[in-house]
Amino acid sequence: MQFLMAIALLFAAGDDCVRQTDLSCPAKTIAASIIIYDCSASDGSHYDLWQFSGKAGDTIAIDMHATAFDSYLVLLDPNDVPAAENDDAARGNNDARIVYTLTSTGTWTVVANTLREGSAGDYALSISCPANVRRRAAKH
Amino acid sequence: MSDLDRRDVIVKLLAGSLGLRALPLLGETPAVCTLTCQQTLGPCYYSGTVVRPNITEGRPGLPTLLSFLVVNADTCQPVANAAIDIWHTDAQGIYSAPINTFCNPNDAGARQLTFCRGVQLTGADGWAHFNTIYPGWYSGRTTHIHATIRAGGNAMVTTQFYFDDALSDAIYKTHPSYSNRPVKDTTNLRDNVIGGSAGRVAPYLFATKLILGKSLVARKVIAIRTSPTTCNS
Numbered sequence: 490m491q492f493l494m495a496i497a498l499l500f501a502a503g504d505d506c507v508r509q510t511d512l513s514c515p516a517k518t519i520a521a522s523i524i525i526y527d528c529s530a531s532d533g534s535h536y537d538l539w540q541f542s543g544k545a546g547d548t549i550a551i552d553m554h555a556t557a558f559d560s561y562l563v564l565l566d567p568n569d570v571p572a573a574e575n576d577d578a579a580r581g582n583n584d585a586r587i588v589y590t591l592t593s594t595g596t597w598t599v600v601a602n603t604l605r606e607g608s609a610g611d612y613a614l615s616i617s618c619p620a621n622v623r624r625r626a627a628k629h
Numbered sequence: 630m631s632d633l634d635r636r637d638v639i640v641k642l643l644a645g646s647l648g649l650r651a652l653p654l655l656g657e658t659p660a661v662c663t664l665t666c667q668q669t670l671g672p673c674y675y676s677g678t679v680v681r682p683n684i685t686e687g688r689p690g691l692p693t694l695l696s697f698l699v700v701n702a703d704t705c706q707p708v709a710n711a712a713i714d715i716w717h718t719d720a721q722g723i724y725s726a727p728i729n730t731f732c733n734p735n736d737a738g739a740r741q742l743t744f745c746r747g748v749q750l751t752g753a754d755g756w757a758h759f760n761t762i763y764p765g766w767y768s769g770r771t772t773h774i775h776a777t778i779r780a781g782g783n784a785m786v787t788t789q790f791y792f793d794d795a796l797s798d799a800i801y802k803t804h805p806s807y808s809n810r811p812v813k814d815t816t817n818l819r820d821n822v823i824g825g826s827a828g829r830v831a832p833y834l835f836a837t838k839l840i841l842g843k844s845l846v847a848r849k850v851i852a853i854r855t856s857p858t859t860c861n862s
Contacts (some may be wrong), residue, residue, distance in 0.1 A: 504752035506841060528841075530838040530839060530840050531796065531837065531838060532836075532837070534838065536840065538841075546806050550766055563838075563840060563846055564692075565840075565841075565844055568692075569692070569841060569843060569844050570692040570760065570844065571692060571693070571760070571840070571844045571845070571846050572694070572760065573693035573694070573758070574694055574696060574846050574848075575756075580707075580754075602838070602840075603668075
């Protein structure tokens with residue numbers, strides 16, 4: 490019963506998370522940290538939200554790199570519909586990478602998340618748009 | 630209580646630090662690539678489905694991104710170009726397509742549509758994704774998604790996947806597309822296909838994350854063999 494209440498609370502409380510606007514096209518790399526007071530998903534993991542403006546048809550690449558935790562990325566469209574997700578940029582790699590062709594013009598949101606609950610620490614987030622999909626974004 | 634305090638309480642509740650179980654973690658993958666077993670096709674399959682990532686056809690519901698990783702059960706390597714054919718109900722527990730009327734009783738409109746049905750091919754990394762809505766429920770079954778996986782033109786396995794009951798219960802009680810039918814009448818343990826024990830259900834549960842209280846991502850690993858699967862769940 491308490492668990493059900495917790496999920497119900499998450500439904501009610503979820504949308505007061507701060508959406509940061511530092512991410513921008515055509516390319517940007519930011520350094521940030523996930524802490525335990527960041528927004529939380531239903532699995533108990535924490536995430537930051539980063540917004541950028543994009544145009545329909547543009548292919549963008551988003552890279553997340555961390556050493557303290559396993560990175561996980563979700564891309565939300567301008568209506569907060571989950572459009573893409575990624576755990577490992579490559580097999581055995583704890584970085585995350587999304588390469589995605591935008592389906593609409595507007596403000597998109599990147600969810601920079603830890604794959605597992607209880608994780609926190611520094612990370613680097615990069616965006617390239619339109620993406621050069623043959624070259625990995627720089628790591629930090 | 631401040632927003633931060635409230636979040637902390639929610640996280641502690643969800644993380645199980647008060648002695649409660651948590652939803653399956655999204656990062657959980659089997660230590661070995663355990664073969665995905667056969668479950669019944671059911672009466673609501675429709676062969677006229679098409680290859681497309683977005684299967685909603687505008688149907689209302691909780692936006693859900695379903696991601697499947699297909700691996701070889703023997704080598705644990707990803708399987709590219711496997712076709713994943715899925716079908717499930719809309720938020721009201723109704724299937725689409727001109728099929729058995731048991732699947733869409735008293736809904737002639739649904740029989741003219743193909744919502745919540747589609748096929749995707751796995752990429753070189755073995756992953757395939759569907760943009761859909763969270764399925765609703767109908768009497769006698771727990772919340773589920775059907776899938777047939779084909780490789781090399783052969784159907785390797787037909788099976789079903791499930792969600793944690795607590796997640797379904799919260800969605801059905803709070804989301805406006807579901808809340809007119811807030812209590813499903815069958816839990817995973819009582820389901821006539823997969824029920825019986827938690828251990829029987831566990832291999833077929835999606836790992837999920839609900840983000841912002843309104844966007845769901847769900848993942849599942851499917852392990853197949855290069856000949857059609859013969860095990861039963």
